[in-house]
Amino acid sequence: MEPNKLLDLYTRILRIRRFEEQVGTLFAQGQLPGFVHLYIGEEAVGAGVCALLRDDDYIVSTHRGHGHVLAKGGDMQRMMAELFGKRTGYCKGKGGSMHIADFSIGMLGACGIVGGGIPVAVGAGLSAKTRGTDQVAVSFFGDGAANEGSFHESLNLASALALPVLFVCENNQYGEFTPAIHAMNIRDIALRAQGYGIPGVIVDGTDALAVYDVAQEAVARARRGAGPTLIEAKTHRRGGHAEGEEAFLGGQQYRLADELAAARRNDPLLKLHTFIVESGLIPLETLETLDHEITQAVTDAVAFARASEAPDEAILYEDTWV
């Protein structure tokens, strides 16, 4: 990979990591209302796929959506303000963590309903095809969502209509507290592609370069009108399902021990960092400067969010009927 592309990929991952670390801290301090689901450990999936997309390509996300927004090039300040429920946020404080969108960069929304975004991505693909563009639509969703009817209907629909869609399953091996292997009788969700007559590919979701390669082929296939692909990225959720889950689990453990160890071993940021250092493609100080800049940007985003005002009653009634 060319150094500038590599740096771009690394930047996307690092932006997500530093942002999410800060969000975790803020939540632990009781500064954020509602539920927060972090993307730490899964950054390589969103970054690897979105590095291939144009601004006019579409993505649809999940309840674990901060990473997808940033991977697509979203703005930290507006997202942080949204998490605080402020009027300067992406959705004027009406959406919050589970419902962030940035239509200006083709980010069609996070989604609090598991599997709820998958058909929407199919619709974006249908729209691109009908309008005769070469845009593609990407649906990110979890292993748990692959057990919803919406997943199955969407794969079949996109296949039958040969739509330019990437179905990217982030298999972090749990839906909430239930291991994926207890919720289905197969280990590889990619197998399901066969039933719908589309390619199903398995990739190491902690390896950004591998994700990039696999997505490149799927994007090319979609752009040339050859139809959808299911990509299963095997990955790990570093933390809990939601921040603060210890409080309501009451001491119950659910994480499989060897999986937790594997999660620690397979850090996508560390992996890419190691690759870059060993390949010598980017000077170390460039990476360090980048980290400082991103860390500062996160700090600025928090300051921006804090300084912003809460929405008022006028905003409550805005954005209903056009």
Next chain:
Amino acid sequence: MPRKSYIAAIQAALAEELRQDPNVILIGEDVRLGVFAGTRGLHAEFGDSRIVDTPISELGVAGAGIGAAATGLRPVVDLMFGTFLYLAFDQIANQAAAMRYMFGGQTRLPIVFMTQNGGGIGAGPHHSQPVHPFFMNLPLIKVVMPSTPYDVKGLLKAAIRDDNPVVFLNHLSLGSQRGEVPDEAYTLPLGKAEIKRAGRDLTVVAAGLMVHHALKAAAELAESGIEAEVVDLRTLKPWDEETVLASVERTGRCICVDESYPVCGGASEWAACISEKAFYALKAPVQRISNAHVPIPFSPTLEKMVIPQPAAIVAAAHRVMATTQIERN
């Protein structure tokens, strides 16, 4: 009497019913660990065959519950958040709400769809929208919405023993609320309201979280000499018209408060009935207080403006008290 949380009362009701009837099963996502703790600890006693963790497949799980109910079990289907019932809606509306009738009475469906309904915790649009009016609108479905730990235990046990499909709606923000709950087994009849506070001047009709808001409002009104009677419906369908109408006959004024939208919402249903059947007792127009008609926003500031608060009930009470008796000849 021992004091328990609302959640602990749910646990107690489920455990007692699972113990007394081997046909009762509990099925849903993460019911073993118990996301809201209401189902926690049951797996240790009742095992895999009675406490069934499922994939995230609401439509399938709800439908499977219906099939199991039609063939001899008494399933409790846990659907976690009210809005997830939208995914199960086809099975509930097209099967559960029709099956017995359209098949000429050949089967009965003793099934409970249990979930957390309503907002107030900053969970955002997809987790906070109240769903009860959809189910009130369906034939053959009973809808229960308890407000206290004592009620939740007695009503849940009755719902599980009922031979009809019941949508059982706990309130998300009442989970840690504590109250007296006997250890002994007891059931409370579905369809019976309870007067949670007596008062001569006006009647407030409510259920779930809104009962607590109504009680707060009533305490405040008492300071200015207005005595509000708070009727907790407890069951939204069939609902206890008799208790409500008798109260309105006494007070002559009525405020209907419901955490749902105004169009075809709970408050609209009650207000229509009262206007129709207690018209000549009314000294002022019946008032409805409902959610603002927008999706439930995330920002706690906005969310508070959407969901009825005690202040709105107090204001409505002053309004109806100020209305002079309508001239009739």
